[in-house]
Amino acid sequence: MHLYEMPFRRCDGHGCGGFGDSRGARKHNGVDLACRPGTPVNSPVSGRVTKLGYPYGDDLSFRYVEISTNGYRYRVFYVEPTVAEGDEVSRDSFIGQSQSLNGRYSDITEHVHFEVMNPAGEIVDPTPIIFAQQR
Numbered sequence: 059m060h061l062y063e064m065p066f067r068r069c070d071g072h073g074c075g076g077f078g079d080s081r082g083a084r085k086h087n088g089v090d091l092a093c094r095p096g097t098p099v100n101s102p103v104s105g106r107v108t109k110l111g112y113p114y115g116d117d118l119s120f121r122y123v124e125i126s127t128n129g130y131r132y133r134v135f136y137v138e139p140t141v142a143e144g145d146e147v148s149r150d151s152f153i154g155q156s157q158s159l160n161g162r163y164s165d166i167t168e169h170v171h172f173e174v175m176n177p178a179g180e181i182v183d184p185t186p187i188i189f190a191q192q193r
């Protein structure tokens with residue numbers, strides 16, 4: 059499933075899913091897109107897999123996939139990867155399956171988290187990318 063086909067996560071007891079929404083002292087640096095755990099997730103862009111990372115240092119069962127192109131880095135969190143670092147992917151490619159967050163945050167809306175960094179390494183709002191792909 060493409061990220062743009064998933065509904066935006068609305069607010070729940072753990073917060074709201076929009077870019078810049080409050081996370082206590084911090085702000086949410088991506089957008090959350092609701093999907094059932096186990097959903098096959100498409101790459102948000104065509105590019106190269108540059109990292110398979112770990113969102114949480116204290117629980118290495120959670121993963122993220124980073125795809126890079128044109129100096130931009132696109133990260134999709136809470137995805138069990140089915141790709142390897144160095145793979146070329148297109149938007150037709152599946153990069154993995156969405157993971158369940160309920161073991162970590164009870165009653166949270168199940169979702170993947172999408173964040174984007176520009177070539178300067180700054181976080182940018184990915185919301186316009188999602189809307190552009192919905193057209």
Ligand SMILES: [Zn+2]
Binds near residue numbers: 086088090170
């Ligand atoms: Zn998020």
